[in-house]
Amino acid sequence: MTTNLLQLKPLQNSFYEVIFRRLKRLDVVVLCEGTSEAEVVKRVLSRFRIHGVSVGVTDCEGIENVPRITWAMLTLVRISRRLSAIVVVIDAEALRTDERARSIVKSLTSKQKELGIMIGGFKQHPNCDQVYEIGVKVGGRVFRVVNSS
Numbered sequence: 001m002t003t004n005l006l007q008l009k010p011l012q013n014s015f016y017e018v019i020f021r022r023l024k025r026l027d028v029v030v031l032c033e034g035t036s037e038a039e040v041v042k043r044v045l046s047r048f049r050i051h052g053v054s055v056g057v058t059d060c061e062g063i064e065n066v067p068r069i070t071w072a073m074l075t076l077v078r079i080s081r082r083l084s085a086i087v088v089v090i091d092a093e094a095l096r097t098d099e100r101a102r103s104i105v106k107s108l109t110s111k112q113k114e115l116g117i118m119i120g121g122f123k124q125h126p127n128c129d130q131v132y133e134i135g136v137k138v139g140g141r142v143f144r145v146v147n148s149s
Contacts, residue, residue, distance in 0.1 A: 005045055005055055023080050026056045031069055033090040035059050041089055054082070063090060067107035070145065074108070074117055077138045087146045098124070101132035101147040108136065108145070 023029075032038035038059040045055055060069045066088060073086050090100055101122070109119050120135030120142070134145040 026054045027082050028055045028085045030057045030087045032059050033063050037089045071111050075115055085144045089148050097130050104147055105134055
């Protein structure tokens with residue numbers, strides 16, 4: 001069994017198809033700032049061929065959309081029992097990696113009550129200074145939002 005890789009394009013698929021058929025089958029969702037990041041992620045995933053993992057990759061069409069799409073994914077997490085992580089891949093052009101990660105945490109924190117989530121720990125990955133992990137509790141489940149540039 002090889003990695004099941006799906007390109008999520010909500011604007012080109014019906015809402016029902018994306019939410020109730022595709023999302024429910026995923027273990028991980030990768031939100032990419034733009035097209036180039038999405039293409040790199042898809043190539044890396046296909047190269048490594050991780051067995052038994054379903055990954056959805058989507059292009060957020062710009063850094064300004066990343067927080068909103070992250071909020072949307074955290075809201076939709078309730079209907080997907082398999083989903084265990086949301087990975088955010090961004091280009092740290094304007095801000096340093098840690099500043100960009102803190103920006104996403106601040107954005108999620110401002111929406112905690114509205115989204116019915118609880119932001120937990122925020123930490124830098126011990127093996128890579130370009131990766132940050134955010135603990136997010138949604139319902140009774142804890143998710144990892146991983147920010148990487």
